[in-house]
Amino acid sequence: MFGWVRRGFRRAYERVLHREIGDGPTHVAIIQDGNRRYARKRGDDAPDGHRAGAQTTENVLEWCEELGIEELTLYAFSTENFDRPPEEREHLFDLFENKLYESVRSEQIHDREVAVRVIGEVDRLPERVRDAVEYAESETADYDKFTLNIALAYGGRAELLSAARDVCHDVEAGKLSADDVDVAAVDAHLSRQPVRDVDLIIRTGGDERISNFLPWHANGNEAAVYFCAPYWPEFSKTDFLRGIRTYESREKSWQRTRTERAVALVRAVAEVEFEDARAVASRLREQLSSSGADEVSAELAKRTDETAD
Incomplete structure (x- = not known):
């Protein structure tokens, strides 16, 4: 009985949050933190937490469609994550490979015309993951209704340094004048896929930091930031709507x-x-x-x- 009451209250609260939201953000970026802690809390191994988190990712895609959000970026694996134990890294690489292939074989991806893109130092990933990345991107390259960016082997500072070096090389080679180095010139050298400015960053798991995530696209746009306590596998639609409400408040203040x-x-x-x-x-x-x-x-x-x- 109490479970039914809680579910009814949650649905009612979601409706209230929906009414408080206006047009909402165009681009949401999420730091999916807490998979391992979620697993430890349940007495499971880290791979179990990562698998549970993968289901949350699918839920968020549905919520984005409901709210008319056009772009979602997920921080799946940072450059610092290469320091994790080899067995955990291998499991994550297996998960990324499988999910990339599964997503492109899903009817929902094609029905919704989702363009799947990967940002980060992809060349550092195992060959099997790089093959999956190439497959997912090529199979969805013509879609433009919704963009799903997956940050793999990603580090914001490294991305900016690489872009700065590329711009310097272009100036040195005479391809670009120093006077013409502007925002557009830097944008052109960032990442391997275009990413629009971020409106809202959400981080789960309780930590209040953005961990080197999309510094150029978020800071320059004064993105709203929403930190929440639930681990990523526990992240709910209510949490997501609260994050959107945070963006709305920031937008009104701005x-x-x-x-x-x-x-x-x-x-x-x-x-x-x-x-x-x-x-x-x-x-x-x-x-x-x-x-x-x-x-x-x-x-x-x-x-x-x-x-x-």
Whole structure:
């Protein structure tokens, strides 16, 4: 009886969270932490925890589809994970290989037109995993409805260093002018697959750090970060929706700040030259939400009335 009550409460709470969410993020990235601790808690071995975590990954893909999220990046294996015991690494490599083949053979991947991509130092992975990566990417290369990035042998600092070296080589070879080194130039040398800016990072397992994960794509976009206690195999839809709510709160705060700055700018310019204020307000309205644009218009109207008086 109590199990039925808990399930009913959880479903009701999920509906409440759904109502609190607006358009939501476009790109969510997840640090899947806690598989081994989950296994230890249950008296199992690490491979059992990794297998349980694989089911959570499938659940998250469904939740992303429900919410209209367009891109998901999963931190599956970091460069630091190569220091794990050989038997655990081999199990993980077996799991990655099997899951890559299974995912592409799944009707859901093709029905949903999911492009599977792997980011990281793939050349450091065993040949059997590299073959699975190539197969998964080639079989889904033409899809564009949803992008699933799997970070394997990934390290954010190493990725940035590699990109910096490549840009330097291009400048030295005369392929690129030093004056032309910009965000787009660095983007072009990052990773082996394109990744859009990250809106929200979720980390499970209780640790409050982002562990060298997507520094260029997350920090530059001021991504929201949601840390939660459940181990990855225990991560629920409620936890996921709470993470989305964190993004919504950050987005509202960010829009509020932009609007306040825009209004202050229009006010300052209007005090010097009113026609310039009109031009500035016009440009700012294009960059703000509808409510923010209304506030800028209201400030301009106020200044117009004061000038008329």
